[in-house]
Amino acid sequence: MALVGCGSAVPAISVSNQQLSERVDTSDEWIRTRTGIGARRICSADEPLTALASRAAQAALEHAGWAAEDLDLILMATSSPDDLFGTAPRVQGAIGARHAVAFDLTAACSGFLFALITAGQYLRSGAMRRALVIGADQLSRWVDWDDRTTCVLFGDGAAAVAVEACPDAQNGLLGFRMHSDGSRNGCLTLAQTDTHTDVLGGVSAQVGGFAPLRMNGQEVYKFAVREVPAVLKELLESTGTPASDLNWLLLHQANQRILDAVADRFAIPHERVLSNLASYGNTSAATIPLMLDEAVKDGRVQPGDLIASSGFGAGLSWGGALLRWAGPQR
Template structure:
C-alpha cells in the first residue's frame, strides 16, 4: 500500500485561549504550559462533519490525481458522526464516488491509524485497489463548555489520505501494532446517558442521548507516555529500523508534553517532532492526517521519508505504525 495523496479541511472559526478564558476560569499561560495548545478550530452550527470530511476527501483526491470513480473504498474514522447509522456513505454520495463502498470506523483518537491499517488489509487481499482513509471529528458538539478540564483541549477538523496498491517492495506501511484495554475505558468517555422512558405499564426502555466528554487527564497522560514509546519501539524493532533513521515523529496531537516525552525516549530531536497543536488543539481522529497534510504541503515531508506514527486515546486504545510517504505518482 502506497500513500499517494492527502488533503485537509478545518472550520474557519478559531477560538484562542484568551477568548476561552472569558467563558471559563482559565488563562493562555495555564493552557499552553500544560498542553501546548494556543487555539482551536470550532465548526459553526451550519457546518456538519459530512461537509468537513468531504472537503478533505476532495483535496486528497485532487492531490493524488484521482477521479471519484477511481475509488473502491472509503473509510471514515470518526467518533462524532452526523448520523449514528454512518456518515461515510454521505461522504461517498457528496463525492460522487459511486464505485466505492463506504463505512465508519470508531476508535476515537486511534481511529485514523486503525482505519489506515484496515484499508491496507483490504488492499493486501486484492479486494481493493484504491482507498480514501479519512479522519474527521467534531467533538465541540459533545463538550461541556463550562468544564475547563476538557473544553480547552479539543477542536474540530478533517483530513484524508489516498492509498493504493503497489509492489511489496514499495509499501508505505512497513510495520504496525494495535492494542486495546477496555478495563481502563472509564478514563476517557463520551458515554450514553442513563435516560429511561416508560413504554408500557411495568416496561421501560432506554432513552438515547450522550453525556459530555469526560476525561481523567492525569491517567490518560500516564497511559500515553508509558504505552506509546513501548509500542513504537516494538514496531521499530520488528522492522529493523533504528530510531535515528526515522525522519519524523508523526503522533496523535493530544498534548505537547506527550510528544516531547516520546521523542526523548528515542533520542529524536524535538525539531523532528511534527506538531500543530498550537493552532488546532486535539481534533481526535483527524490529528495525524491533518498534521501529515500540513507537513507535506509545506515541504517538510518529502517522498521516501520514514514516519514513526502513533494514535492513542479512548477505549483505551493505541496503535503504532512505521510509514513511508510516497506522494502523487503522476
Template sequence: MTGSPPLSGATGGVALVASGSARGTQQISNSQLGQRVDTSDEWIRTRTGIGNRCICGPDQSLADLSHQAGTQALSMAGWDADSLDLVLLATSTPDDLFGTAPKVQALLGARNAVAFDLTAACSGFLFALVTAAQFLRTGAMRRVLVIGADQLSRWVDWDDRRTCVLFGDGAGAVALEATSADRDGLVGFALRSDGARGNCLNLAQHNERQTLVDSASHQVGGYQPISMNGQEVYKFAVREVPAILKQLLEATDTAPESLDWLLLHQANQRILDAVADRFNLPHAKVLSNLAHYGNTSAATIPLMLDEAVRDGRIQPGHRIASSGFGAGLSWGAALFHWQGPS
C-alpha cells in the same frame, strides 16, 4: 494485534500517495475561553501547548469537513472519485449514528466505492489505515480513501475547564493505492486495546429511562458530555506510546535515528516531547500543530501529515513513525514511507 508485511496471503503492497485536510471555520483562542471559564492563555499553554482551536461554523458538518479533506486528497492524487473502491471514515462523532461515510461517498461522487465508518476515537485514523491496507494487499481493492474526522465541539461541556480547552474540529484524508510488494509503503504496524482501562476517557450514553407501557420502560437516547481523567490518560500515553513504538521499530529492524519524522496524535505537547526524549530524537523531528487546532481526535494525524506534505517538510521517501492513542483505551503505531503522487 500486530503485523508486518508480508502478511499471510498478501499479494502486494500499499502506497500512500496523497493527502488533504479541513478544519472548523471558527477559531477560538485561549483568551476567549477565559471569558467563559476560569482559565488563561498561560494556564492552557503551559499544560497542553494549545493556543487556539477550530470549531465548526453553523454551516459546517462532519460530512462537510470529510468531503473537503477527501476532495483535496483526490485532487493531489489526480484521481477521479469514481475510481475509488472504498471510503473509510474514522470518526467517533458521526452526523448520523447509523454512519456518515455513505454521505461522504455521495458528496465526493464516489459512486463505485463502498463506504463505512470505523470507531476507535483518537486511534481511529491509524486503525483505519491498517484496515484499508488489508483490502489493498490482498488485491480485493485498488484505491482507498481513508479519512479521520471528528467534531468534538458538540460533545464538550464548554463550562468544564478541564476538557473544554482541549478539543477542536477537523478532518484529514489520505489516498492509498495498491502497489507491488517491493514498493510497499506500510513497513509495519502494531495495534492494541484495553477495555479494562476504558473508564479514563468516555463519551457515555445518558442513563435515563422513561415509562413505556405498564411496568416496562425504555432508555432515552442521547449522550453525556466528554469526561476524562487527565492524569490517567497522560500516564497511559507516556508509558504505552514509547513501548509500542519501540516494539515496532525493533520488529522492523529500524533505528530511531533513521526516522525522518515522528508523527503522533496531537493531544498534548508534553506527551510529544516525552516520547521524542525517550528515543533521543530532536524535537525538530516531531511534527506538531496542536497549538493551532487543539485535539481533533481521529483527524490529528492526517491533518498534521497533510500540512507537512503541503509545506514541503515531508518529501517522497521520508520514513515516518506514527502513533495514535486515546479512548477505549486504544493505541497503535505504524511505520510508513510517504510516496506522494506518481
C-alpha cells in the same frame, strides 16, 4: 499499500485561549504550559462534519490525481458522526464516489491509524485497489464548555489520505501494532445518558443521547507516556529500524509534553517531531492526517521519508505504524 495523496479541511471559526478564558477560569499561559495548545477550530451551525470530511476527501483526491469514481473504499474514522448509522456513506454521495463501499470505524483518537491499517489489509489482499482513509471529528458538540479540564483541549477538523495497492517493493506500510485495554475504559468516555421513558405498563425504553465527554487527564497522560514509547519500540525492533533512520515522528496531537517525552525517549530531535497543537488542539481522529497534510503541503515531508506514527486514546486504545510517504504518482 502506497500513500499517494492527502487533504484536509478545518472550520473557519478559531477560538483562542484568551477567548476561552472569558467563559471558564483559565488563561492562555495555563493552557499553553500544560498542553501546548493556543487555539482550536469550532464547527458552526451550518458546517457539519460531513461537509468538512467531504472537503478533505476531495482535496486528497485532487492531490493524488484521482477521480472519485476510481475509489473502491472510503473508510472514515470518527467518534462524532452526523448520523449514528454512518457518515462515510454521506461523504461517498457528496463526492460522487459511486463505485466505493463506505463505512465508519470508531476508535476515538486511535481511529485514523486503525483505519489506515485496516484499509491496508483490503489493498494487500487484492480485494480493492484504491481507498480513501478519512479522520474526522466534531467533539465540540460533546464538550462541556464549563469544564475547563476538557473544553480547552478539543477542536474540530477533518483530513484524508489516499492509498493504493502497490508492489511489495513500494509498500508504504512497513509495520504496525494495535492494542486495546477495556479495563481502563473509564479514563476517557463519551457515554450514553441513563434516561428512560415509559412505553407501556411495565415496559420502559432508554432514550437516546450522550453525556458530555469526561476524562481523567492525569491517568490518560500516564497511559500515553508509558504505552506510546513501548509500542514504538516494539514496532522499530520488529522492523529492524533504528530510530536514527526516521525522518519524522508523527503522533496523535493530544499534548505537547507527550510528544516531547516520546521524542526524548528515542533521542529524536524535537525539530523532527511534527506538531500543530498550537493552532488546532486535539481534533481526535483527524490529528494525524491533518498534521501529515500540513507537513506535505509545506514541503517538510518529502517522497521517500520514513515516518513513525502512533495514535492513542479512548478505549483505551493505542497503536503504531511505520510509514513511508510516496506522494502523487504522476
